[in-house]
Amino acid sequence: MITRRINILGVLALGGGLALFAGLAQGQQDQQGTKLVADSKPAPAPAAAKTTSSASNSNATAAPAAPAVETEEAQLAEGEKRFHDNCGRCHQAPHKLAPRMMATAIRHMRVRATITDEDMRLILRYMTQ
Amino acid sequence: MRLFSRISSVRLLAAFLALWIAPTIRAQDQVTSQVQQGTTPQDQVTAQDATSLQDSETISPVPIFSAGLAYNSFVQGGTDHVHPLVSPVILVPLGQNWLIENRETFEIDLAPQPGSNGNYKGYLQKEVDYLQLDYIANRYMTVTVGRFVTPFGIFNERLYPVWIRDLQTDPLILPISTGPSGAGTGAMVRGGFNATNKVEINYATYFSTLSTYTPLDSDRAFGTRAGIFLPGPRLEVGGSYQHLLQDDHSNAFGFHFAWQPPPIPLDIRAEYARSHSGSGYWIESAYRLSQAPIWQNELRHVQVVARMQQFYLGQVVDGSLPGVNTNMFEFGMNYYFRDDIRLVSSYGRQFAPEGGNMNVWNIGLTYRLALPVGHGEVR
Numbered sequence: 190m191i192t193r194r195i196n197i198l199g200v201l202a203l204g205g206g207l208a209l210f211a212g213l214a215q216g217q218q219d220q221q222g223t224k225l226v227a228d229s230k231p232a233p234a235p236a237a238a239k240t241t242s243s244a245s246n247s248n249a250t251a252a253p254a255a256p257a258v259e260t261e262e263a264q265l266a267e268g269e270k271r272f273h274d275n276c277g278r279c280h281q282a283p284h285k286l287a288p289r290m291m292a293t294a295i296r297h298m299r300v301r302a303t304i305t306d307e308d309m310r311l312i313l314r315y316m317t318q
Numbered sequence: 319m320r321l322f323s324r325i326s327s328v329r330l331l332a333a334f335l336a337l338w339i340a341p342t343i344r345a346q347d348q349v350t351s352q353v354q355q356g357t358t359p360q361d362q363v364t365a366q367d368a369t370s371l372q373d374s375e376t377i378s379p380v381p382i383f384s385a386g387l388a389y390n391s392f393v394q395g396g397t398d399h400v401h402p403l404v405s406p407v408i409l410v411p412l413g414q415n416w417l418i419e420n421r422e423t424f425e426i427d428l429a430p431q432p433g434s435n436g437n438y439k440g441y442l443q444k445e446v447d448y449l450q451l452d453y454i455a456n457r458y459m460t461v462t463v464g465r466f467v468t469p470f471g472i473f474n475e476r477l478y479p480v481w482i483r484d485l486q487t488d489p490l491i492l493p494i495s496t497g498p499s500g501a502g503t504g505a506m507v508r509g510g511f512n513a514t515n516k517v518e519i520n521y522a523t524y525f526s527t528l529s530t531y532t533p534l535d536s537d538r539a540f541g542t543r544a545g546i547f548l549p550g551p552r553l554e555v556g557g558s559y560q561h562l563l564q565d566d567h568s569n570a571f572g573f574h575f576a577w578q579p580p581p582i583p584l585d586i587r588a589e590y591a592r593s594h595s596g597s598g599y600w601i602e603s604a605y606r607l608s609q610a611p612i613w614q615n616e617l618r619h620v621q622v623v624a625r626m627q628q629f630y631l632g633q634v635v636d637g638s639l640p641g642v643n644t645n646m647f648e649f650g651m652n653y654y655f656r657d658d659i660r661l662v663s664s665y666g667r668q669f670a671p672e673g674g675n676m677n678v679w680n681i682g683l684t685y686r687l688a689l690p691v692g693h694g695e696v697r
Contacts (some may be wrong), residue, residue, distance in 0.1 A: 232599055258691060270549075271549075274549045274552055277552075277578055277585075278476075278547075278552070278554065278578060279476045279477060279482055279607075280481075280482045281654065282657060283657050283658065284656075284657055284658075287380075287690060288377045288378075288379040288687060289377055289378060289379055289661045289690065290380060290382055290688065290690050291377075292378070292379035292380075292411070293379035293380060293381065293382050293409050293411050293417075294382065294409070294688070295417060296409075296411055296454070297382075297409050297417065297462070298334060298416060298524050299454065299510075300419070300452045300454075300460050300462065300508070301419075301475070301476075302476065302510075303508055303509060303510035303520035303521070303522065303545075304510055305457070305510045305511050305512050305518055306457035306511070307512060308455075308510075308518075311355050313377075
């Protein structure tokens with residue numbers, strides 16, 4: 190009986206510790222995120238540059254810049270939808286991984302969860318943006 | 319001896335905590351080191367994003383070390399069980415189309431032995447869940463050789479890892495047609511493709527050879543599983559079939575169902591399986607309280623789960639299945655500290671003749687970690 194109580198108390202204590210630690214870690218991440226957002230606010234140009242560079246890579250001229258953005262956004266929106274459709278079938282939505290890790294994880298999921306080639310590409314694009 | 323048992327439990331707890339903290343500390347070290355070097359994580363992410371935006375497919379994958387960890391305490395019919403588990407996963411991508419995957423499981427079921435004055439004893443179980451080489455041949459087909467998780471139903475292959483499953487106990491019908499170890503040794507062809515814009519089809523067909531070498535046990539069998547997934551309503555239905563190529567050459571079949579209605583965070587899953595050893599089903603629903611009208615900040619971390627299952631004895635006795643007709647109801651509540659760390663708890667009541675009625679309590683922790691091996695950064 191004492192051992193049972195010790196086991197349950199041990200798990201509860203560990204859970205409490207993890208909750209505290211996770212809360213602290215989350216707080217740190219939020220602070221870092223706030224700082225990063227604040228740091229990135231004065232420089233919105235790179236975002237535009239990224240989309241236009243994407244457009245230029247696809248042999249687009251200056252005029253179709255807006256459609257290129259729409260295409261990019263549409264692909265990301267579709268990727269997010271496919272992500273929730275497919276990944277959510279088995280587990281909670283994971284946080285984003287580094288792009289090179291994500292490239293491996295999505296290949297793993299293509300085999301294990303038999304997601305389609307199209308789903309794989311769209312989810313990878315969404316998860317690496 | 320009791321003191322030794324307590325010390326062992328404390329060691330297991332400490333090891334679990336250390337494994338959980340290690341990647342967090344590592345990530346913090348990375349941030350500190352980047353700040354010292356004058357680069358922020360945002361710079362790094364921006365540089366990676368620029369690459370990603372040009373073409374996501376040009377990203378070269380990096381090997382990953384991942385693991386599922388669990389520390390569960392069960393009280394089953396009045397008997398305590400302490401069940402620590404570590405399940406490391408290694409993924410090694412090769413070129414554009416190859417992947418080596420390996421998952422192993424190390425677990426101990428510690429329980430007080432009769433006549434040992436309450437001392438907890440158990441032995442380490444080692445299992446090779448899969449060790450396979452995958453070749454993505456084209457958009458319709460992947461060829462796999464080696465040891466693989468038997469694709470019969472959905473629980474064994476998709477929901478088995480401790481960090482994924484919503485209830486920590488196995489369904490009663492899980493051993494049906496998944497072989498002595500839940501895995502096969504041989505070759506498999508599988509894939510998923512779009513039949514139309516609104517219909518996806520997935521399939522897996524395999525052949526497994528007989529292996530009596532522990533922990534690589536498997537039966538000689540062939541089988542197939544196919545499913546139809548409708549992305550709109552997020553509904554999947556499918557069926558499985560297996561033919562044993564040894565002993566009595568029996569057949570087994572099963573059906574599975576999964577539905578995540580898009581407007582609400584609800585998962586409904588079910589399986590039915592039938593073989594000469596028995597038949598049965600389980601149906602499970604899990605609801606995440608992220609849309610609760612009150613206390614949303616707190617309740618969005620909470621998931622409530624319920625599962626009902628029944629097993630009916632077949633013509634042949636299988637030691638891994640219940641020896642009598644059994645019904646079981648389970649209710650659980652999980653708390654997600656993050657998407658990868660959970661406090662899990664459940665209560666179940668088993669109904670079976672010949673003194674098989676019992677309560678099953680569970681409380682525990684699960685954690686999933688993922689680390690790059692080589693040049694990769696945790697975002």
